[in-house]
Amino acid sequence: MAFSVTLKMLKNGVAELSLVGELDASVANEFKLAVEKAAAENAKNLVLNMKDLDFMSSAGLRVLVFAKQKMGFDVDIYVIAAQEAVRETIEMTGFHHSVIMQDEFIAI
């Protein structure tokens, strides 16, 4: 399915990015631009809603790494409702240590 990402600023400085479809190298840049926009809004937390994300390749993972570095190491990144395949990708590379994986967003 076609990839799309939408940014919504929630209260308390939380930026929510909803990802839909398949995230691979050809669309990774869209995701990256959205992260940059969230960073520009000085978000305190980044919530990645992956409920509708069917697939994430290593290119998508690279954007997650970018996000972690761009937002600063004191900004928490939440990965919400990741589907099995996406969760596996994140866990397989060990990146789940860098993000907070939840089924529903609860600020920590």
Added chain:
Amino acid sequence: MASTINERIDFLKSSLLFPDSSSDTLLEIASEMEDVAFETDEVIFHSGDPGDCMYFIKMGRVQVDNDNHNIARLGANDIFGEMALLDSVPRMATVTSVEKTDLLRLNKVSFDKVIHDKNGVAQGIIHVLSRRLRLQDQELEKTRNTLEKVILPLGIALSREKNMDRLLERILVEAKKLCNADAGTIYRCTDEKQLIFSIMITDSLNIALGGTTGKEISFPPIPLVNDATGEPNTNYVSTYVATTGHSVNIPDIYQAKDFDFTGTIAFDKRTGYRSTSSLTVPLNNHLGRVIGVIQLFNAQDQLTKQIVPFNAYQQLVVESLASQAAVSLNTQELLRRQEALIKIEHDVQVGRQIQADFLPEVIPQPDGWELESFFQPAREVAGDFYDAFKIDDKKVGFVIADVCDKGVGAALFMALSRSLIRSYGLLINQNIASRQGSSPESQMLDCIELGLEPIGLTNNYIAQIHSKMNMFVTLFFGILDPESGVVTYINAGHNPPVLLDSTGRVKERLTLTGPAVGLLPNINYTSRQLTIESGDTLFLFTDGVPEAHNLAGKMFTEKRMLEIISEPTQGAAALLKNVIDELDNFIVNTNPFDDITMLVIRRKS
């Protein structure tokens, strides 16, 4: 102010319309005329108005405009509007008084009477008209010549000028020539949002600074943005033009109310110069952004050498020349990109060669073991990598890795890693590296992470990728002792290899012992061990296998991969072939999405 008949007759005599007319005729015409007065800036008639009279200027000045272009300025003793009397077409131009003006008006009815009755008048008119035509013809000829002999060849020559300084200087010199301007300045916009003086020429004062003269210009830069308000600086003509992209044509700077000319006025005081008319035009690059400003001063009339305002035509010419800068910049940019592309293409070939050289020619085959590999890069230079090498008489090191990236940078990185891993393989074996506290494996991975930095930068330069920091590597490195079948390994975020028994049952997945390299800072990697028994097969793979796409966009999936490798086979080579065939059938004609790399290690039964 009313005029007397005699005054009018004098007027008529001096105008060229009625040179040979008799006194009676002149008297008749004079009595038909009317005095009309206009204040400053009043429209006398508009273009398109019906024409029913002609005017003689007794005193004052008017401006003739067509389509916002100033055609002419007329003064005492000039006539205008006479065409409408002869031709019955609407006015072809708009005439406005420039200052208080007194006119004599002769309307059509009276005029018709006069021309009807007096032959001489008709002749006088024809005389005036043909002179007009001749003048116009001359103007046209001049314009054509200028276009053909000066502007067009200049355009061509400018588009070939690669040196920006010389190009700008030429534009200034030619613009000055074409407008007969005494002085000119080129400003350039800097990254710090300022205008700096780049070239300055004042002929009558023999000043030539900047550009190819090599002489420095001591004037300070002018800020383009007001520091306090953050608003664009529109105080000076130069900055106004630079920030708005609009040209400004000023007849006399001393009369100009919209801009600050203190700098120019100070210069005049110092040098005895009198800056009068100025034309300021923006210089754009090929993206339409203003990169500089060209400003000309004191256009001179060809014949009288008097200083006159720049006219609309001259403005057009200077704007046209200024646009040459854009054309030239565009050409330069295109050439630069072409060169970069050629370089990248060359580098890709080099990268490919580097990579080919680094892949193992021969994989060690310890007694009782089979090691097979398969490597299919998606593009010319891959992000996947594998290696298998002897560490000493017995032990064999093997690696499979994936730089989450492709291209030359990835290949270079892989080459580096391969060398590191091979050296460390030896070190680990000799326990030399374990002095510092963190394990040798960890230290090796630290080195690999450090290796990411210069490679990442190289990658940026060559492949124009945005940030090196996003690079990371997933990597599985194992050391096999063929006698015992023990494998000591590190899995840094890589796809967990599959251990199968001789029936094809999955015994174990070798999951991660640490995150992918480059993902997180300061990681101490741990290693684990497993034993490969007789008949067991260890299957290692990269993303490219489960993520292979078919035409419909569906993925191969790990599930399918596991199914295939679970089918019992004669040996490692056979197992690989099964997977390859299945992949081929699946992918068919689609271009492979990702590099496909596989390594199979089987202990014979």
